[in-house]
Amino acid sequence: MENLLCTGCRREVDGGLWQARCPECGEPLEVGPPRGGSVLDGAPLLVRFANFLPRRALGLEGPAAPVLSLGEGNTPLLHLETIGERIGLPRLFVKVEGTNPTGSFKDRGSVAGVQRARALGFRAVGTVSTGNMASSMAAYGARAGMRAVVLVSASIPRAKLAPIAAYNPLLIGVEGDYGRLYHLSLELGPKLGIAFVNSDDPYRVEGQKTLALELWQQLRRQLPDAVVVPVSSGGHMAALLKGFKELHALGYTERVPRLIGVQAAGCAPIATAYQQGADTPAAWGEPRTIAKAIANPSPPSGRRLLQAAKNGAPLHFVTVTDEEIMAAYWRLAHEAGVFAQPDAAAPVAAAQKLAASGLLRPDETVVAILTGHGTKDLTPLESNAPVSLRTCTLDELPRVLERAL
Ligand SMILES: Cc1ncc(COP(=O)(O)O)c(C=O)c1O
Ligand SMILES: [Zn+2]
Structure with missing residues (x-):
């Protein structure tokens, strides 16, 4: 398996393990340079740019490789x-x-992170987020047939949770410092078999x-x-x-x-x-x-x-x-x-x-x-919101429109 590189001290780290940060200096890890090649038209995002991605790590080698997609990318x-x-x-x-x-935009990262977790044999994916990344990871977890774990701050308003809860993840509100939660998730994930794909995970x-x-x-x-x-x-x-x-x-x-x-x-x-x-x-x-x-x-x-x-x-x-x-x-x-x-x-x-x-x-x-x-x-x-609503009867409507235009 290709190794990961530390963005801080440039040390090489075993790419076969699920880890997001350097065990020595604590900075984020990254995937090494791609081979390059052509961009394929029309295919799912991961296939379209496969020549620029870590194909083997993502399990994209071979014609029958399962490719995760909800139709992400190709945005206007x-x-x-x-x-x-x-x-x-x-x-x-x-x-x-x-x-x-x-x-x-989080869907581009979620599709790669969840694809990688699935290729490594994980049954659960997770994230620490209260918004876009949470619903994105919950959706891609559901699409991959995996359990999705979403850790949020306990103080988050309930209304913000509904669009995440729609995908039925395991949703846990955690009390305490939200910044610490990011690091705690990375510690707990490998022990509990949850691949946490947080904001700067190397595959995200x-x-x-x-x-x-x-x-x-x-x-x-x-x-x-x-x-x-x-x-x-x-x-x-x-x-x-x-x-x-x-x-x-x-x-x-x-x-x-x-x-x-x-x-x-x-x-x-x-x-x-x-x-x-x-x-x-x-x-x-x-x-x-x-x-x-x-x-x-x-x-x-x-x-x-x-x-x-x-x-x-x-x-x-x-x-x-x-x-x-x-x-x-x-x-x-x-x-x-x-x-x-x-x-x-x-x-x-x-x-x-x-x-x-x-x-x-x-x-x-x-x-x-x-x-x-x-x-x-x-x-x-x-x-x-500057909502300006006029009301009128059916009879008045032609005149109201005429005047307003
Ligand atoms: C709408 C939106 N824009 C930008 C960002 C920033 O991305 P990053 O956290 O990777 O800097 C986020 C992060 O959640 C986001 O939700
Ligand atoms: Zn390092």
Whole structure:
């Protein structure tokens, strides 16, 4: 079995075991470089990009290999001409990850993580999450015929649990420090036969990196100048960097695009450490933002991203306020018909800010990753949605319409 590499100390670790972090330095492990080859059209995500994935570890060798899929990937890449013109980025695109089977980008990682767990003979998969990753893992566990275990914070509101509970996972609310729960799950998983596929698990990262490959494919083997992405644990941004770096190392592209990580001003441990030139994000304390899905106060892949930036990877980090996020959220829905959850609108808010400050230029091709669908978090609609409803009789209707148009 191919070994895993430590992203911190570069030590090799036995890839035949289920482990996500280096036993020596504690940093996340990663899968080694792929062989490369052609991209297949139309097949399930894992088959389409099999030449860029650890085929053997995922159990993808051989024509009869079972391939897990709920139809993930192949998400739209839309050119937002009107919004782009208005904010000074005529070549602004959005990658609409909300059209994935459970409504978020997490499905790309879940399909790879669960496929790997199944190939290793696990009967149960798990995750520590309160939102998108939880429903995604519960769905892919069900699809694979495996038990799914979802650990959430005991204080989570019941309404948030319903879309996870729909897939019938073993759902456990745990009291205590949520950041510790991530590490405890990784300790307990191998002992109890549960493959925990948390935000920066090495095989989840393999699945998430298909977004970089798919973008390159959709842009006809060209790269954008910049990709703007919301950041919480840091697993997703690390995956995009890995995907773009591998394309470059294999000789398919001449460069790696700039990756801009966006955090909410009310929970910005990585962006703050980046601005201060620190190696490790300091724990943030109580998050205060409407963008709850990107509010991890102790991001487990924060150090990895900061180190990559120090070592010359083209990574940048910015923050946006809740007001900026909500302005982008409504603008996307009203002016482009694209409904993204607040966290996913954050990169559009950041793109606007960076265009205004000149860090993104009008001639650049910029892709904002809209990580989750608007229906995944209805908080803004419940609290202050601008609903304008007129009422009239049947007789009045023609006149009301005439006047309103
Ligand atoms: C909608 C959305 N966007 C972005 C992220 C951030 O991803 P990561 O935790 O890998 O940084 C999350 C994480 O859950 C999310 O739910
Ligand atoms: Zn290490």
